[in-house]
Amino acid sequence: EFKKLVFSGVQPTGNLHLGNYLGAIRRFVALQEGNDCIYCVVDMHALTAQLVHEDMPSQTRSIAAAFIAAGIDPEKHIVFNQSAVPQHAELAWIFNCVARIGWMNRMTQFKDKAGKDREQASLGLYAYPSLMAADILVYRATHVPVGEDQKQHLELARDIAMKFNLDYAEHISRTGYGVDITVGNEPVHAYFPMVEPLIGGPAPRVMSLRDGTKKMSKSDPSDLSRINLMDDEDAISKKIRKAKTDPDGLPSEIDGLQGRPEADNLVAIYAALADKSKADVLAEFGGQQFSIFKPALVELAINVLAPITGEMRRLMDDTSHIDAILRKGGERARARAEVTMRQVRDIIGF
Ligand code: ADP
Ligand code: NA
Incomplete structure (x- = not known):
């Protein structure tokens, strides 16, 4: 069995809204009791839609500040920003090679965000769910609290984990890094767990206050x-x-x-x-x-x-405090991610 571990992330783009709070952050707080939790400001994801962010450092701090203000304890759990841990990008590359183009083509968020001129969308926006899978699996996290809009991306993370486990099955056995789990009723010797989305509560999808058919979003012009x-x-x-x-x-x-x-x-x-x-x-x-x-x-x-x-x-008035939390969190996250990556490199044969 894998050790139960919670991971989730929020992008440092625009203002946090009630949907982010009720769908995600508030539930991050509740999960702290009895779990090992890793909460990330996913600044690398912020590049997928817009390359230049004048205020990236302050946006990153404000998400971390929201985590702490909502009640996340950065001493007991880990709060950090994604770009502080290059192992996320390293694993994402491997996952880009595991994931199939047909899988990516089904992602509805890409279709929504890319808009009409899909040829002009960045390759990063297309590969976003692969980086998201790496964010989670570089800690071999098992549980991911998110809003309902992320459900499809988590199914993709499971598909990626499953294909890695099957394609490298012999190497995983040989290196001895695998864990015995059951998927459905099948016993599997797996390196990566099948992540469980934690989507729930009375408001998994908070809708716009102006239009009950659209989700509340940072990108809504109103x-x-x-x-x-x-x-x-x-x-x-x-x-x-x-x-x-x-x-x-x-x-x-x-x-x-x-x-x-x-x-x-x-x-x-x-x-x-x-x-x-x-x-x-x-x-x-x-x-x-x-x-x-x-x-x-x-x-x-x-x-x-x-x-x-x-x-x-x-x-936000005392940036040195938040910066210290992010720095320490980054060090702790990096050490844990490197344990995984050393094994992954070994499994692959790098
Ligand atoms: P956004 O979707 O506003 O750009 P993110 O992608 O950074 O924000 O999402 C951060 C978290 O907030 C994710 O877990 C996402 O599922 C959740 N979330 C975003 N919008 C909503 C919403 N309207 N209702 C519920 N949860 C949401
Ligand atoms: Na989202």
Whole structure:
């Protein structure tokens, strides 16, 4: 069996929003208890869509500050930035040779991000999921908390791990680095684990506040579509008050949210922020109008987010503290990644 190990990453691009917080960061915090966790600011991924970032160092610090402000303990766990550990890129190259072009062609995020002129997208954007697989597997991590948008990339990581394990099966046996696991009902002597996506909670996919069919995203041109972690109370209040809804009030049963994506989204956000189920929220607010529910959501969002925003601001004022955390985290991550890479080089015959 592989030792249970949690890995996830967030890109240092643009403002963090409520989707990143509820889909990812908040769950990183909860997983600390009883697990070994590695949380990464994936700065190399930030180059895939845009080559030049004037403020990369400050963006990187602000993601690390969000991790710490949300409650991640960088002493017990590891917080670092990806480019500090070149082993990620080394393994990604090997995975580029393992992954098949047909697999990459199925990635819906590439199609979305590349837009119409796919010929002009970078090769890095195309290979992004292969680097993501390397980010995880260079620690032989087993569990990956992410939002629902990353599900397909994690399936690809499993395919890559499986093909590596099978193609190098003899070498893995010979070197003695493998671990006996079962995949389905098959016993496999594997070097890389089959990563388990941890996608869940009441809000695995937080939607735009302006359009219930699109996910809340950093890249949405409308700032009203998302709540940013750095928004002040007035901005949070304004965005929730202006959030698109339908004319009906809240239903008392979950079924009543069907075909009402905006209503469903606001209930899911409330549930996630309050650490309740959507059913609990409807038990409380069912039959009420949005004119009652929205102010309650504003108050809850401010109560949860304001302390985090305040702590992020404080941390960003003293960059030496965050820089020290990233430096130490980078050293620890590098040492662990190098253990894997020494074995991988051996398995391959380098
Ligand atoms: P973005 O998608 O905004 O560019 P990242 O790719 O850095 O952000 O994603 C960081 C984490 O946040 C990932 O685990 C991703 O799945 C999660 N995430 C991003 N957007 C959402 C959303 N709207 N709802 C839930 N989780 C999300
Ligand atoms: Na994403």
